[in-house]
Amino acid sequence: MVVAPRAVSTPRRATVRADLEQVFRAAYPRVVAVAARVLGSGDEAEDVAQEVFLTFGRSSVPAGEANGWLTVAAAHTALNHLRSGRRRASREEAAGGGDAVCADVADTVVTRDERRRVRAALARLPRKQAVALVLRHSGLSYAEVAAALDLSPGSVGTTVRRAESALRKELNRHASSD
Amino acid sequence: MRHPTEGTLRRLLDEPAGVADPDREHVAGCPVCLSGLAAVQRDAALTRTALDADVAVDVDAGWARLSRAVTTDVAGRQPVATRSRDWRSMLRSPVVAVVAALALLTGATAAAANDWLPIFRTEKIAPVTLSQADLVAMPDLSAYGDLDMAQEAEFRRVPDAAAAQKASGLALPQVRDLPRGVTGEPAYQVVGKVGATFTFSVEKAAKTAAAVGEPLPPPPPGLDGSQFRLTAGPGAAAVWSGGSQAPALVVARVVAPTAYSTGIAFPTAVGYLLTLPGLPDNVAAHLRGFTGDATTLPLPVNSTYLTASTADVGGRPATVLTSRDGVLAGVVWVRDGVVTAVAGSLSADEVLSVARGLR
Numbered sequence: 018m019v020v021a022p023r024a025v026s027t028p029r030r031a032t033v034r035a036d037l038e039q040v041f042r043a044a045y046p047r048v049v050a051v052a053a054r055v056l057g058s059g060d061e062a063e064d065v066a067q068e069v070f071l072t073f074g075r076s077s078v079p080a081g082e083a084n085g086w087l088t089v090a091a092a093h094t095a096l097n098h099l100r101s102g103r104r105r106a107s108r109e110e111a112a113g114g115g116d117a118v119c120a121d122v123a124d125t126v127v128t129r130d131e132r133r134r135v136r137a138a139l140a141r142l143p144r145k146q147a148v149a150l151v152l153r154h155s156g157l158s159y160a161e162v163a164a165a166l167d168l169s170p171g172s173v174g175t176t177v178r179r180a181e182s183a184l185r186k187e188l189n190r191h192a193s194s195d
Numbered sequence: 196m197r198h199p200t201e202g203t204l205r206r207l208l209d210e211p212a213g214v215a216d217p218d219r220e221h222v223a224g225c226p227v228c229l230s231g232l233a234a235v236q237r238d239a240a241l242t243r244t245a246l247d248a249d250v251a252v253d254v255d256a257g258w259a260r261l262s263r264a265v266t267t268d269v270a271g272r273q274p275v276a277t278r279s280r281d282w283r284s285m286l287r288s289p290v291v292a293v294v295a296a297l298a299l300l301t302g303a304t305a306a307a308a309n310d311w312l313p314i315f316r317t318e319k320i321a322p323v324t325l326s327q328a329d330l331v332a333m334p335d336l337s338a339y340g341d342l343d344m345a346q347e348a349e350f351r352r353v354p355d356a357a358a359a360q361k362a363s364g365l366a367l368p369q370v371r372d373l374p375r376g377v378t379g380e381p382a383y384q385v386v387g388k389v390g391a392t393f394t395f396s397v398e399k400a401a402k403t404a405a406a407v408g409e410p411l412p413p414p415p416p417g418l419d420g421s422q423f424r425l426t427a428g429p430g431a432a433a434v435w436s437g438g439s440q441a442p443a444l445v446v447a448r449v450v451a452p453t454a455y456s457t458g459i460a461f462p463t464a465v466g467y468l469l470t471l472p473g474l475p476d477n478v479a480a481h482l483r484g485f486t487g488d489a490t491t492l493p494l495p496v497n498s499t500y501l502t503a504s505t506a507d508v509g510g511r512p513a514t515v516l517t518s519r520d521g522v523l524a525g526v527v528w529v530r531d532g533v534v535t536a537v538a539g540s541l542s543a544d545e546v547l548s549v550a551r552g553l554r
Contacts, residue, residue, distance in 0.1 A: 042258065053248035068254060129374060145338075175202025
């Protein structure tokens with residue numbers, strides 16, 4: 018076994034891109050936020066963000082495309098985590114202030130239990146719908162969502178609308194069956 | 196004029212400038228559309244609230260963590276969390292579920308049966324090398340029906356090998372000679388049986404097709420509502436820590452995936468599945484190669500990170516996976532319905548040496 022070099026600056030292999038720290042510092046909060054939308058948990062979202070940046074660090078994604086790439090990778094990776102069934106209810110309940118969510122325009126306050134249902138519903142959505150939903154609610158434009166998912170900008174609205182409708186139905190279905 | 200679609204109404208909320216003038220003018224004066232717009236707006240607001248997660252992030256701490264991970268990565272060792280996640284997610288991702296379902300469909304040449312019938316039993320594993328783009332584009336099973344995870348994977352740590360054997364029913368093999376750099380006693384983990392039932396839904400498949408703007412090919416009779424049951428596990432693993440974060444070596448055993456069906460015309464069904472919109476053409480082409488074999492589990496290999504080759508372990512065909520950066524290698528094979536894997540921050544030669552020396 019080779020003895021580990023002591024610093025990143027003297028790697029045995031040139032596998033890490035030079036602009037990693039700069040990109041990381043600028044984009045880390047946003048990448049965590051995207052993953053947290055899917056997972057509802059800050060800790061788990063940070064795990065996802067680390068995974069995404071590790072992959073990015075080894076990649077040759079052009080710097081100009083880094084933000085879009087990171088956002089899409091965060092959505093996909095977080096959805097993979099969600100669907101792989103490794104999540105713990107307790108971690109979800111610890112998420113982002115639990116039910117102290119501002120009701121805003123929605124007339125429904127999202128409770129912890131509803132949060133759990135939101136994650137379950139997200140996991141059941143077709144992947145394209147789930148990704149479109151997360152990207153759109155993470156602030157990507159229709160053109161950016163379209164590019165990420167190989168959709169026409171015109172069909173992004175339809176995809177997002179279907180996802181939101183399905184999500185509402187899932188939440189109502191569970192609420193009425195309680 | 197025709198009412199604009201709900202998708203257009205949705206975009207009107209976010210990017211009114213992206214909606215054509217006639218549509219905007221129509222909506223403004225149409226009670227039906229205004230009512231539809233209100234409903235769309237309610238769902239959008241509910242979703243925004245549902246997905247809201249106010250997370251405080253410490254960028255410096257995050258960077259320190261990533262730096263450590265990068266350092267160990269470059270030095271030839273990946274951090275424990277990332278590595279185990281890579282392997283676990285590879286083995287349990289929806290992609291694998293799709294491939295497993297396709298494999299079971301392709302595999303079953305038996306006539307339709309009236310009861311749960313074992314139609315696929317893993318006797319060997321074969322790598323299917325796919326690009327990152329193909330893997331990302333791969334739809335998961337929920338696009339084509341309902342996946343009910345009857346038993347989800349639960350990992351837990353147990354104190355010793357005897358406890359691992361008791362919990363999993365599998366005897367973990369002993370490593371004869373630890374590779375250089377791997378020392379100490381391993382930690383033991385077990386995972387329970389994982390089971391899922393997939394019910395094919397023509398309606399869902401049609402929706403998926405519509406979402407990508409393609410027509411659904413006419414489904415063969417009997418496919419709608421037909422069910423497939425997949426099981427795998429239990430399993431156990433011995434994990435040698437590699438110093439600060441990285442496990443240097445993992446030896447794992449798991450009861451191999453098996454599939455059952457309530458009965459359907461399999462060759463027809465798989466031919467159909469492989470033509471569905473959403474599945475990349477070259478993926479479908481790869482998977483067609485497995486038609487007619489009810490015992491080979493295709494293992495998707497991400498060509499961006501891994502290379503796959505074959506080897507022999509104790510007379511069994513084995514798949515050797517090596518990360519392209521040379522820091523990680525693993526070998527996996529099947530004997531008597533049990534999958535054994537050896538992986539670590541090692542070279543392919545080292546994992547093969549461990550694998551061949553297991554007792």
